[in-house]
Amino acid sequence: MSRTVLFVGAGKHQQRAILYAKSLGLTVAAVDGSADAPGLAEADVQFVVDFADLDGVLAAIDGFEFDGVLTVSADRAVPIVAAIAEARGLPGIGVEAAHAMTHKVTMRRLLAEAGVPQPRFAGLRTIAERRRAADEVGFPAVLKPANSGGQRGVHRVESLDDIDAHLHEAVTLSPTGEAILEEYVEGTEMNGIVIGRDGELSVLTLSDRLRPPGKGFAVGWIHVYPATVYGDQQEEAERVAVHAPRALGMKTGIAFPQLIATPDGRVVVVECAARIPGGQMADLVRHAVGVDLIDVQLRMALGDPLPDKVVKPKFRQPLAIRFLTSSPGPLPAGRVTRLGPLDAVLAAPGVVGAGTYIEVGEVIRPVQVDNDRRGYVIATADTNLEALERAEAAAALVDIDVEPV
Known part of the structure; x- marks a missing residue:
């Protein structure tokens, strides 16, 4: 009998994954708040509901049976997927790990407790807290929502006046009304892809993430593989890339640590997500090392075996x-x-x-x-x-x- 998978989110980044799942003979159900979502039309079963609304999603799928649940590229969907998996007794990363890997203040605190190198940081909600946050972090700094994505509401700030100008936007874009101020660190920014199998975490790829000047400074506009760090700093980058998701509670899953290699040889964590990244990162991995992250994520969602031939590099292609x-x-x-x-x-x-x-x-x-x-x-x-x-x-x-x- 055909197994069924539930996709939380059915946008353009989910569409290829939905089609791939169907090509394997799986029955595909999908949840998305837009009836026009491109992946929704490809699904066998559609639920039109805001996928960030856990109660709404649980009500919509009540009585519907499925064998695995997943998302691709949608950070907001990660806690929803974890909660659904836990409620149904299905494989998942767990609610606590999902929260830690999508809420930047919680993430920073857990990384600090584990001794993972990272920029100075401070959480804040109001203008009254800005001086305390600035004293803890210093300038220049980066102000961003505590739990949003897509580089929305991210600003480089040089003064208290800059925080005043942008804090309202950052807090408004956070579902919980929180912002985080982080030390601005110069260096080579990298994207990591880490695969976890029952607590064994390993780096699959490290690639440079180049950013434009100006207001779009936080957007990755060029990816280059392999990363242009070498020797001891490359080893440190691989160590930190694994240390971060482990500290956040991931045991089985795909982690997306973003790192900065500094000119003085350090490596610090920018953040660490628990999903297949957007921005063609799945394409990068497929063309660079021959691993299909969508296949890996589907296997994880269904609790299928993850042999080395599925998750280990088959070649190295710049x-x-x-x-x-x-x-x-x-x-x-x-x-x-x-x-x-x-x-x-x-x-x-x-x-x-x-x-x-x-x-x-x-x-x-x-x-x-x-x-x-x-x-x-x-x-x-x-x-x-x-x-x-x-x-x-x-x-x-x-x-x-x-x-x-």
Whole structure:
């Protein structure tokens, strides 16, 4: 008899996973607050309900039987998935670990208790707390919501006046009305992918996460594999990448630690999520080391075996992902009047994948948040730097016209 999996969230990042699950012969159910979510149309069973509303989701699926529950790329869905799994007695990371890996203040406190290297930090809710937070952290600093995503409400701050200007936004974007102030750390930012199997955690990939200047400083606009840290600092990065999810309570799951390697040889944790990341990171892992994270996540959700051949690298292929952004970036800013095919991009040397999230009539704005990434180009080469050159050159071939707004 066919087994059934429940996807919490059915947006564009979930769609490929839903189609893959169906290709395996699984029955797929999906929950999403938008009836127009692209993955919802692909599911065998649809529940239209805000997936961040646990009570609403539990009411919607009451009486519906399934064998596993998961999400892809949706940080808000992680605690919901954990709660559903726990309520139904299904495999999951646990409610406590899910909270720790989605609530930045809790995360920071647990990492501090475990001795995981990280920036100075302070939680705050009100203007009255800003001086205490600034005294604990110093300037420059980064102000962000305690539990949000997509780089929304993230600001670099240089003074108390900057905190005053941005705290309301950060608190408003947090479902619990909390913000966190963190020390701004210079260095090479990296994305890690860590696989946990019954308490045994290992690093699958480490890649550079390059960011643009200006207001979009927190957005990853280029990924480069392998990361450009070497020797002792690379070993320290791998150690910290494993230490962080272990300290947060993950035993079996996919962890996404983000790290910064500093010029003086240290490695600190920016944050650590419990999900397959967005931003084409699943594509990076698939092309770089031959591991399909969606297959791994489905196996985890269903409690299936995870042999080495499923989770260990099959090869090491240097690559780069260049996101299509504007100001800075290869895209023009303005209202889209025409979008041509990607034939020239896909035919460029080394390109193994490309796509856009652009429709005629939409407005392309200067990059500030993750949603301002309007597409991507993935290129491979003999070295990571050559791959980046290829991805940049191919991204410049996107055929698009805009008009001023």
